Amino acid sequence: MKARVFVTLKPSVFDPQGHTIVEALHSLGYGDVADVRQGKFFEIDLRVPTSAAAEKLAAEVADRVLANPVIESFRIELAPNGSQTTTHQGGRNA
Amino acid sequence: MTFAVVVFPGSNCDHDAYYAAKHVLGQEARFVWHKETSLGGADVVVLPGGFSHGDYLRTGAIARFSPIMHAVKEFAAAGGPVLGVCNGFQIMLECGLLPGAMLRNRDVKFHCEFVHVRVERTDTPFTTLCAQGQVLRLPIAHGEGNYYAPPDVAATLEAQGRVIFRYSTAAGEVTDAANPNGSLNSIAGICSERRNVVGLMPHPERACETAVGSGDGLVLFESAVKTLSRQGSLQAVAR
Helix, strand or coil, rough: EEEEECCCCCCCCCHHHHHHHHHHHHCCCCCCCCCCCEEEEHHHHHHHHHHHHHHHHHHHHHHHHHHHCEEEEEEEEEEEECCCEEEEEEEECC | CEEEEEECCCCHHHHHCCCCCCHHHHCEEEEEEECCCCCCCCCCEEEEEEEEHHHHHCCCHHHHHHCHHHHHHHHHCCCEEEEEHHHHHHHHHHCCCCCEEEECCCCCCCCCCEEEEECCCCCCCCCCCCCCCCEEEEEEEEECCCCCHHHHHHHHHHHHHCCCEECCCCCCCCCCCCCCCCCCCCCEEEEECCCCEEEEECCCHHCCCCHHHHHHHHHHHHHHHHHHHHHHHHHHHHH
């Protein structure tokens, strides 16, 4: 079973990379791009039988290791056997 | 007095810290591999700079799970002096020894240069020999040194006098231009609530002899020696 974990800086936290990218886009003429926030994307293969177990394991890994709860929050999407996705919002103090 | 310098895979300032303690100050020093579980009776612990485990996920994110970190946390909880430099500071933030987190430098560039920091407090084991407001010239070398803490945490740090170093001009003025990475309130270093754990982004261990550009960092190590010898004599009196 695959899980996708999206880690992003919390809205209240300044994103230096996103800021640099939006300035670059403006200089390329994309003045209608109002803002960019950069994050991380993890695709994880999980050896667990149920989507409930997958969600639990992915959330634990994301909370403990993949994201720093001081500055980041995360979102999990499960893709059991193909295209169907479910969404889990997580992150301490998110 | 024995300094334990913890070595993670990717540490690269471990030898500088060892050299400062052993060869500049003439104290005992030993390396402690991150897989070890004991600090072996050390009096001071240094988490050195570098790129532990490559810092691929986040700076310090993997090092905090190293077996030695249990012993480091116990040592800190017992009041032992712990100094975290650069990546060592980042590891302290990741493992919760100190509050806050590091963001990318605000200009997204790696900064490798000498900066000035103002000593805000002398009541930590690593600043007792400093003068209040003293300006130190120390090198920095980091891409993620943009200190951040949520507003309530930052307010607590300021209220409790736990900001130990701030980026400043050579004259000791804290200005935005003198802040190399965008750190909140120009914070270069902080301490724990008990004040025995100190973390900072600049490298005092790389500035312990004028031959390498600055000897200003030595005072942190000298302070630790002085603090411990004073505590030792107090304990002797108590006995």
